[in-house]
Amino acid sequence: MIDLHAHTTCSDGTETPRQLVNNAIIHGLSVLAITDHDSIAGWQEASSAVRGNLSLVPGAEISCLTLDGISVHMLGLLFDASNAQMLRMLDETRDSRIPRMVKMVELLNAGGYDITMEDIESVMPTGATLGRPHLADALVAKKFISSRDEAFKGLLNNDSEYYVSHMAPTPEVAIAQIRSAGGVAVIAHPFASHRGETLDTSNFDSLVAAGLNGIEVDHRDHSTSERAALRAIAKDLDLVITGSSDYHGTGKLNLLGENSTDPGEWTRLESLANARRVVKL
Numbered sequence: 108m109i110d111l112h113a114h115t116t117c118s119d120g121t122e123t124p125r126q127l128v129n130n131a132i133i134h135g136l137s138v139l140a141i142t143d144h145d146s147i148a149g150w151q152e153a154s155s156a157v158r159g160n161l162s163l164v165p166g167a168e169i170s171c172l173t174l175d176g177i178s179v180h181m182l183g184l185l186f187d188a189s190n191a192q193m194l195r196m197l198d199e200t201r202d203s204r205i206p207r208m209v210k211m212v213e214l215l216n217a218g219g220y221d222i223t224m225e226d227i228e229s230v231m232p233t234g235a236t237l238g239r240p241h242l243a244d245a246l247v248a249k250k251f252i253s254s255r256d257e258a259f260k261g262l263l264n265n266d267s268e269y270y271v272s273h274m275a276p277t278p279e280v281a282i283a284q285i286r287s288a289g290g291v292a293v294i295a296h297p298f299a300s301h302r303g304e305t306l307d308t309s310n311f312d313s314l315v316a317a318g319l320n321g322i323e324v325d326h327r328d329h330s331t332s333e334r335a336a337l338r339a340i341a342k343d344l345d346l347v348i349t350g351s352s353d354y355h356g357t358g359k360l361n362l363l364g365e366n367s368t369d370p371g372e373w374t375r376l377e378s379l380a381n382a383r384r385v386v387k388l
């Protein structure tokens with residue numbers, strides 16, 4: 108089984124990179140991608156835990172914003188970790204998540220929620236990419252809400268009065284950067300509409316022009332009809348089709364391997380990177 112999208116304590120997952128790899132081995136996965144938000148901090152630890160039949164795909168899920176303000180997540184897989192421009196792009200996004208969180212805390216304070224940046228830091232793993240799930244955890248610790256899920260259904264939703272976006276590259280810039288670092292770009296859950304406004308079919312042409320390689324079709328947040336529509340787009344534009352769990356440990360309901368990628372699609376995707384960067388014992 109091939110699962111090309113999973114998070115760790117280096118962003119908003121709840122398992123360390125080592126625990127994630129161990130879990131993948133226990134589940135009998137053949138290929139696992141580590142894709143923390145805007146970070147490659149977990150690559151080394153995850154790589155050192157690889158054994159048995161597991162192949163580890165180094166990756167990251169890059170937060171993007173279109174010029175119209177639509178939030179898009181781009182999976183960058185198999186890129187060169189020493190590419191300075193790539194690292195700078197990830198750094199800039201991570202940095203901008205701090206003032207963004209300060210603003211969200213200010214809005215929540217004005218709305219009567221007594222929460223501080225220190226509260227968030229105290230529930231967050233060291234070195235993690237700061238995100239709304241950590242804010243949700245702090246709100247849970249202070250008993251304002253009962254779960255991350257509840258937070259994302261209301262208070263911290265993209266449409267909420269407390270939501271603030273952070274600086275992020277456009278999807279086209281992110282794709283071009285991933286490709287110039289030798290990796291492959293797969294757009295994550297493009298039609299997951301409950302997160303807010305999404306791209307539509309006509310937007311895919313410019314992504315392909317920028318170098319997009321694949322579409323994450325099989326994902327928990329896509330309905331049967333959304334999957335069918337995306338499959339048709341992928342066929343039409345000759346893009347690789349992937350499926351993945353978007354596993355976050357106990358931070359989300361998603362189970363490791365609950366959606367997976369066809370081996371033929373994975374072989375094709377891997378061949379589009381400029382070097383073999385899969386980690387295998």
Ligand code: AMP
Pocket residue numbers: 119144170237238239240255256257259260358359
């Ligand atoms: P941010 O990157 O700070 O804007 O936060 C978005 C992150 O929150 C995404 O990566 C999602 O994985 C996570 N997220 C979205 N919805 C939920 C949910 N219902 N429960 C837990 N985490 C969620």
Ligand code: ZN
Pocket residue numbers: 114118119120144355
């Ligand atoms: Zn996440």
Ligand code: FE
Pocket residue numbers: 168180295296
């Ligand atoms: Fe995502």
Ligand code: FE
Pocket residue numbers: 112114168353
């Ligand atoms: Fe994700």
